[in-house]
Amino acid sequence: MAWLAWHWLSVTVSPAGPLGGALPGNSGRARAALFTIRPTLLGLRWRGSYNRRLYLLLINQTMTESVLDYMTRLGRAARAASRQVAHASTAQKNRALLATAEALDAARAELTAANQLDLAAGLASGLEPALLERLELTPARIDGMLVGLRQVAALPDPVGAIRDMSYRPSGIQVGKMRVPIGVIGIIYESRPNVTIDAASLCLKSGNATILRGGSEAIHSNRAIALCIQRGLAVAGLPAAAVQVVETTDREAVGALISMPEFVDVIVPRGGKGLIERISRDARVPVIKHLDGICHVYVEALADLAKAQQIAFNAKCYRYGICGAMETLLVDQAIAADFLPAMAAQFRAKGVELRGCERTRALIEALPATEADWGTEYLAAILSIRIVDGLDQAIEHINHYGSHHTDSIVTEHQGQARRFIAEVDSSSVMLNTPTCFADGFEYGLGAEIGISTDKLHARGPVGLEGLTCEKYVVIGDGQLRG
Numbered sequence: 001m002a003w004l005a006w007h008w009l010s011v012t013v014s015p016a017g018p019l020g021g022a023l024p025g026n027s028g029r030a031r032a033a034l035f036t037i038r039p040t041l042l043g044l045r046w047r048g049s050y051n052r053r054l055y056l057l058l059i060n061q062t063m064t065e066s067v068l069d070y071m072t073r074l075g076r077a078a079r080a081a082s083r084q085v086a087h088a089s090t091a092q093k094n095r096a097l098l099a100t101a102e103a104l105d106a107a108r109a110e111l112t113a114a115n116q117l118d119l120a121a122g123l124a125s126g127l128e129p130a131l132l133e134r135l136e137l138t139p140a141r142i143d144g145m146l147v148g149l150r151q152v153a154a155l156p157d158p159v160g161a162i163r164d165m166s167y168r169p170s171g172i173q174v175g176k177m178r179v180p181i182g183v184i185g186i187i188y189e190s191r192p193n194v195t196i197d198a199a200s201l202c203l204k205s206g207n208a209t210i211l212r213g214g215s216e217a218i219h220s221n222r223a224i225a226l227c228i229q230r231g232l233a234v235a236g237l238p239a240a241a242v243q244v245v246e247t248t249d250r251e252a253v254g255a256l257i258s259m260p261e262f263v264d265v266i267v268p269r270g271g272k273g274l275i276e277r278i279s280r281d282a283r284v285p286v287i288k289h290l291d292g293i294c295h296v297y298v299e300a301l302a303d304l305a306k307a308q309q310i311a312f313n314a315k316c317y318r319y320g321i322c323g324a325m326e327t328l329l330v331d332q333a334i335a336a337d338f339l340p341a342m343a344a345q346f347r348a349k350g351v352e353l354r355g356c357e358r359t360r361a362l363i364e365a366l367p368a369t370e371a372d373w374g375t376e377y378l379a380a381i382l383s384i385r386i387v388d389g390l391d392q393a394i395e396h397i398n399h400y401g402s403h404h405t406d407s408i409v410t411e412h413q414g415q416a417r418r419f420i421a422e423v424d425s426s427s428v429m430l431n432t433p434t435c436f437a438d439g440f441e442y443g444l445g446a447e448i449g450i451s452t453d454k455l456h457a458r459g460p461v462g463l464e465g466l467t468c469e470k471y472v473v474i475g476d477g478q479l480r481g
Contacts, residue, residue: 071255075262077240082208100231114223180206189270192220215248289452292322299410314433323437
């Protein structure tokens with residue numbers, strides 16, 4: 001079948017993949033090459049010269065393999081690899097992670113060159129500045145990937161842990177053992193560092209993984225994949241334990257989410273549209289969250305100075321994270337004392353305020369609409385509502401929220417206990433900004449994402465969330481009946 005791919009900056013790619021296998025769409029060669037990538041077997045030696053001028057080159061290649069056949073091949077290989085990784089020792093998995101870190105450190109120049117291809121293509125195609133920022137592999141972000149790999153290697157291995165062994169009246173012992181899920185498919189956009197985060201967590205938890213990054217990061221992800229393959233080889237683990245999808249064809253996503261015989265769970269990381277599509281069409285279980293509509297409720301008995309610091313940090317730490325506060329709820333008993341100074345602090349930071357009628361009677365703000373209460377802005381915009389008390393605050397959060405993260409600021413233990421018990425969110429906080437909703441901050445070392453589902457994992461999903469449990473029964477010849 002014909003495969004048309006737009007490439008910004010002429011590229012010649014050897015027809016072999018990182019391990020020598022044929023890659024879909026690489027049967028032909030781009031002409032007038034300015035940058036040459038020749039990955040050697042399990043190696044990182046790339047030769048090439050970079051020319052700053054950009055050319056738009058349309059490559060018409062003939063695939064020797066359909067996208068469905070290609071994804072089926074990846075799935076079959078991942079299933080076979082998962083059986084080997086599930087039984088790998090902790091030392092072997094850690095060796096792979098640390099060797100991958102060494103490979104990344106040695107390949108900084110190559111990673112940067114590949115990332116420049118993606119950035120140039122994104123800039124030329126009109127990618128939004130926020131997405132370009134997420135796409136960039138800065139030296140600090142490469143450092144972050146190295147730190148992340150070493151942190152995951154240092155985490156306790158959850159696989160094989162047995163708990164709650166107890167004797168039953170029959171004389172048998174019953175307990176639970178933590179085991180890998182199997183094969184995890186991860187679909188994500190923009191950020192190439194997610195490739196390392198996802199690969200490291202899946203590997204440490206004993207799972208094989210198939211990674212499908214965004215087309216805008218294809219060159220960066222391929223470069224990172226070479227480093228992962230080298231790490232796996234050093235540890236003697238199968239190459240198919242971590243596979244990065246090489247085609248940018250969107251059919252690959254449809255295939256990946258429709259292979260329950262090969263894939264056990266899908267984790268989407270990206271925009272709402274991507275997650276909605278995967279949730280709707282997947283034949284494989286999905287761990288996900290759609291929105292991060294997070295609230296901070298300043299209760300009548302709150303320490304107002306503390307509340308002001310918490311609310312400001314919850315919104316302004318970073319606007320674009322899913323744990324950012326999008327709605328501030330203020331008890332009517334303290335609204336007049338709290339809101340004017342709070343609003344001034346937000347305005348000084350450039351945050352646009354939208355408020356209910358009672359809010360607008362106290363501070364300058366745009367009228368908040370019904371849609372505002374259910375909107376994840378991911379921007380310097382905040383909705384404010386004055387509520388009549390704890391009951392109305394809980395009702396508002398459970399109705400308009402996304403069950404992600406919500407916080408109460410109060411010095412009253414009874415009110416705090418009720419809020420924690422009755423707010424139906426994956427993380428509920430007391431006197432804490434919602435931006436703390438993060439696997440690293442929770443002591444998980446890292447996270448694959450945050451789940452607002454109730455099955456199988458909820459909240460930040462770390463190593464334990466990428467495993468499940470099976471019963472272990474030990475007897476000595478006991479017979480039932």
